[in-house]
Amino acid sequence: xxxxxxxxxxxxxxxxxxxxxxxxxxxxxxxxxxxxxxxxxxxxxxxxxxxxxxxxxxxxxxxxxxxxxxxxxxxxxxxxxxxxxxxxxxxxxxxxxxxxxxxxxxxxxxxxxxxxxxxxxxxxxxxxxxxxxxxxxxxxxxxxxxxxxxxxxxxxxxxxxxxxxxxxxxxxxxxxxxxxxxxxxxxxxxxxxxxxxxxxxxxxxxxxxxxxxxxxxxxxxxxxxxxxxxxxxxxxxx
Numbered sequence: 001x002x003x004x005x006x007x008x009x010x011x012x013x014x015x016x017x018x019x020x021x022x023x024x025x026x027x028x029x030x031x032x033x034x035x036x037x038x039x040x041x042x043x044x045x046x047x048x049x050x051x052x053x054x055x056x057x058x059x060x061x062x063x064x065x066x067x068x069x070x071x072x073x074x075x076x077x078x079x080x081x082x083x084x085x086x087x088x089x090x091x092x093x094x095x096x097x098x099x100x101x102x103x104x105x106x107x108x109x110x111x112x113x114x115x116x117x118x119x120x121x122x123x124x125x126x127x128x129x130x131x132x133x134x135x136x137x138x139x140x141x142x143x144x145x146x147x148x149x150x151x152x153x154x155x156x157x158x159x160x161x162x163x164x165x166x167x168x169x170x171x172x173x174x175x176x177x178x179x180x181x182x183x184x185x186x187x188x189x190x191x192x193x194x195x196x197x198x199x200x201x202x203x204x205x206x207x208x209x210x211x212x213x214x215x216x217x218x219x220x221x222x223x224x225x226x227x228x229x230x231x232x233x234x235x236x237x238x
Contacts, residue, residue, distance in 0.1 A: 017043045021062035023053035041179035050074025064131045069099040080109040090131035142177040145236040176234035185231040
């Protein structure tokens with residue numbers, strides 16, 4: 001079971017990856033989900049019941065919460081009602097057969113969406129990403145070093161100075177900042193920024209990275225580092 005022990009250090013919106021808190025009594029299911037989603041740049045932390053979920057939702061301030069409809073101790077609907085009193089974190093409900101009425105109650109209580117359980121990553125990942133990037137105000141501004149990216153305003157500042165980026169370069173920077181301090185592969189960038197699986201087009205990435213570095217003043221490639229043979233990593237530097 002993936003059990004968070006202490007809350008990670010958070011300074012504003014500088015957490016190195018978006019965090020998904022999963023509240024589900026089936027530890028094997030959560031472990032499998034964590035392995036897959038963390039390859040996509042989403043940090044996964046798991047708890048086994050609703051009481052732990054409430055505690056960790058407050059302590060960890062996750063970007064998205066996924067709760068099973070079969071959550072013990074404190075049920076999913078009660079959890080959603082309680083967490084809604086504290087903050088506007090998006091909550092996804094994992095449902096199976098016989099959970100139709102509970103799904104209706106959860107959506108009424110403020111759940112963002114329902115997803116089939118057992119979880120299928122191709123179905124779950126877009127919902128998680130949409131919740132992170134949605135209009136709810138969650139993670140509206142990302143900050144890494146002296147670079148600030150306002151998701152909703154499509155605005156980037158470097159050292160307080162506005163830098164105008166074409167849309168594709170903005171999306172590339174957004175993806176790198178969401179996964180700051182992690183190496184992302186060219187294939188991941190093609191899939192999440194270009195929405196393509198054409199690996200032969202990855203040379204396009206190098207051109208856009210070069211342009212992005214120039215616009216950000218990253219002349220020594222210290223901000224956006226090349227990981228040879230793999231991809232890129234955006235890091236904070238002084």
